Amino acid sequence: MHDSRDKNDVPENTDPKGGYEIRDVHMSVIVIGGVALALVCVFAFVLAAAIIPVLQNVSPDPTVAKDGPVINYGRLLPPEPRLQPDPPTTLRGFEEAEQTFLDTYGWINQSEGVVRLPIDRAMDIVAERGVPVWPSAE
Amino acid sequence: MSTQIAEADALPRPNYLNVKRSILSWLLTTDHKRIGILYLISITVFFLAGGLFAALIRIELLTPQADLVESDIYNRLFTLHGIIMIFFFLVPSIPAVLGNFLLPLMLGAKDLAFPRLNLLSWYLYWIGGVFAVVVLLQGGVDTGWTFYTPFSSFASNGNVVLAAAGGFVAGFSSILTGLNFIVTIHKMRAPGLTWFRLPLFVWAHYATSLIQVLATPVLGISLVLIMVERVWRVGIFDPTIGGDPVLFQHLFWFYSHPAVYIMILPGMGVVSEVITCFSRKRIFGYHMIAFSSLAIAILGFLVWGHHMFVSTQAMYTGIVFSILTMLVAIPSAIKVFNWTATLYKGQIYFEAPMLFVFGFLGLFTIGGLTGLFLGLLAADIHFHDTHFVVAHFHYVMVGGMVMAYLAGLHFWWPKMTGRMYNRQLAALAAILIFVGFNMTFFPQFILGALGMPRRYHVYNEEFQLLNVMSTAGAGVMGIGYLLPLIYMPLSLFVGKRAGANPWLAKGLEWTVPSPPTTYNFDHTPVVTEEPYAYDNRLHAAGMGQGE
Amino acid sequence: MSHSSQVAHHFEDIEQQNESLVLGMWLFLATEVMFFGGLFTAYVVYRTTYSEVFHEASRTLDFTLGTVNTLILLVSSLTMAMGVYAAKTGRRNLLPLMLVATIILGLAFLGVKAVEYSQKFEHHLVPGAGFVWPGGNPPHAQLFFVLYFIMTGMHAFHMVIGIVMMAMLLVMAMLGKFGPERYMGVEMAGLYWHFVDIVWVFLFPLLYLIDRS
């Protein structure tokens, strides 16, 4: 088996027995390179962090408008009909709301005791009792 | 005594080309030199296809309105032009052709570390190629070579999945080639060939292979995610159901910037070899150039955000990426200065490879400096997604890399084929390409400044004149590119015998006959001297004459 | 120097060939790390943006099955290492035994995974049309399961490749192909198997242990 020769201690110009070169770059070179690279990255992040406050007091600090998700809460919006950011989702939401409005019980005006009936139930009641305002169904 | 050698030389000695002639021996070869030739033929085919699309693009852009093709076809034209040129021509070009052919020769080895893996790489390249052809026949893909979501995931009607699969498979060809090179450079150097005696061509390929191995898998996973998103639309990149389209941009550019350094570093390696040989002078600052290659490779992984300055990136992120982009330019600057200094006090020969390298120096410098423009936040806001960017990357990729590829091809052609090509025609080709190139792409800098957006097949009136100039230039350049396609194959039949070292160059590959035998070296060479040990005082008699 | 049959023509000696094979394998594993890296990045991005939904979704995963699988893989790494040791030291009967053990453990892992996947189908937690999520904003929860299926699926796929490799090695081991002078095949498979195990060691906490409070 091969004696465990230290890769780099083979003298410079002898012909290594194995017929191929085994000497690699000294570890120190790789370490220096790695450290240099790390320093470059740290330098980039530090310079970036440092330059923002410097520029901040150079020019007045208007709001930094952050790009973010489409949230209309707290925004001054133009009146309806408004530009819709996501028409398919809005339509789906609208139809669901509409359907629940038609099929469920709920208060229309709690103080005056006006309540909303599912449309089918309302039709049955109208069929039974007729509607007080309309002349009786003759 | 000398006559026997001449006679022996006259008979076609068995070399890697004529040792076996059957088609099967070529298709199942594990000889790195034959695989290099197979790649040479393959990428030329794809270069012509990509060039054809480029020609169609330029013809369409002659007029402000859509004449030659409708917008949908045009979108597919530039997408396929981009994909074919990058993935099937430029990324493999120097590593797969010249790298495969020359690395074992330069290292004093008989072959790459994993010959069978090398053949598998070529087949993976061709499976990817077949996918690309199928995509072409199925009507192409219209997402741009960048595949941005959510357009590519739900709005495109092109064959995105097929194209992504093609890219995925071809990516592995690049990974396995890189893996093969790294192991070969580490483990199979001839005795005495320590790291700082390696030719800079080998250093460049070492850095390139590092990027290929570490960056290409990320492209693989991004393409897989695109395929999943397009087939099942489960919202990975679909904002309406919680996904983030910018995440794809991050994953894509994390590969694609290192990929552009995969494309340029081998070219820089060729320039180092050619410029020393034809100025008969030791390279200036060997260690600095070697380390610059590695610095470019490593820093190249940290700058991908400069492609997304105007997407909804936070200010701090943009600033950090801008700083790192500035720093990644420094190693390239060092190299250009070192090459220029190498010419000082040399014996300069204006052979064809050297003319291409002169072209490289000029055009790469323009491309690189405009890259700096784009790396500066203020400038990129205006220039992003305009023809300024198109001009930048054609200057570095076509002006830089393709010039270097042609320089390498003209430099090692005698070694690969044993023949000399017509050197006057080669000089003419170099000049034609250089002039045609500048006429094609310099106007695009101005178009970009004027604000002509990219990927527009219909544009405003005021941009027409510059576009006409650009198309005219493309014609001149096209002819320039066609010349080597004529005189090089021709040289196989009528070219003079080149002999072992027509350029009297240093390097182990010039110590073996041209074309080399299948096992390169009869006995393993021992390296004792520094690389590029030229004597700049001597006149290199017989340069380029061959036998 | 003798060019024994084990050494390929382009290598000088067995050390050069072995060192090349090991370096080649480590580089291949580096590409796998970058490949999974892309998935982990996507996971980290979406977990930070939708952390509370991810917490809820993670709780639906079967903690016990996950732990069992982790143990299975750890043991399979042990049997794999024993296999490599057996090959190196020429224990011709121990090697096949260890390979078989590793294959069985691998199949067991995939079996448990299959059970977990079928549970997901029953609970309608598979992304796509049939996805049902009782909790808040179902699309974000679906994103968790998309990542869950892609990451564990990709890992399982690598598991299958590993098992196929083990089977091929088993056949060669039965034919007495491996010994002190020829063990690289087993060592390389070992490196690959340990890598697949380590990927699961990262996957398990990230997916299963987000919030076991």
Next chain:
Amino acid sequence: MQNLPIYPEQASTIARDFDLFLFVLLGLSVFFLGLIVLLVVFFSIRYRAGSRVNRELKSPDNYKLEIFWTVVPTLLVLLLFGWSTKIYFNYFRVPENAQEIFVTGKQWMWKTQHLNGRREINELHVPVNTPIKLTMTSEDVIHSLFVPEFRVKKDVLPGTYSTLWFEATKTGVFNLFCAEYCGTEHALMKGNVYVMELPEYQRWLEEGNTGDIAMASSGEHLFNRMGCVVCHREGSGARGPALTGLFGSEVQLTGGETTVADEAYLRESIMNPKAHVVAGYTPLMPTFEGQLSQDDIAQLISYIKSLDDAGDPGSAS
């Protein structure tokens, strides 16, 4: 040959700083390019093969020179970076008093809406010398709003509000492009930015906003909340007749007579639907008496009036 434009007009505050910065950057680049080209040409002629010149080399390497041409470019690019970031700062941060305009990118058109509700397609009218803040989003794929004369550009993403601001310093008509590839008609997704004097802009803004747009829009709100839309929805299968184009048209009633749907008719149909039952419909509609105030009814009527044939309520007539 018409004068070959090399450079777009400077029409925004940022354009001036940008152009100065670019001029210096161009100068530096030409200097470095010139330096490289001159050296290469000079060396290759002076030291061409066979020329009799002194080629004695003191030492192959020159570390001082190498350190020089590493440090100097590094400092240079960092200085350029500093200056460019200062301009980027102004581009990125929106002034407090910026006037907001909403923009929605849709596959292959730009839709803009001013705060008073006025909407435009592929056009953007803005006052000069006033900071304008565009709050942009996309309905489908990624677009990118680009005005070369203002030197500003910002991607427009679905599901995200991205903000872009500018202050036009010159009146006139400027190009509005989409820069990010978005599909077949990407090249046609463009329009114009009209920069006008303030009073002219005010007039333009008001002219498109007739009084009842506000009334109609709250009417529509009521129309939905009170459930009218449930039965008066467009399309087949709705229980009640479509109201589009009803106002001022002839209505056929059961029992054969016809009447003109004027405001009184509309009011009657809401308060006492039984009075005029539209031919072919069962009198399903309940009375809303007691549930709707006079204002509510007025708003509902103005909303129904606004449902002209174009079916696009409230568009600038």
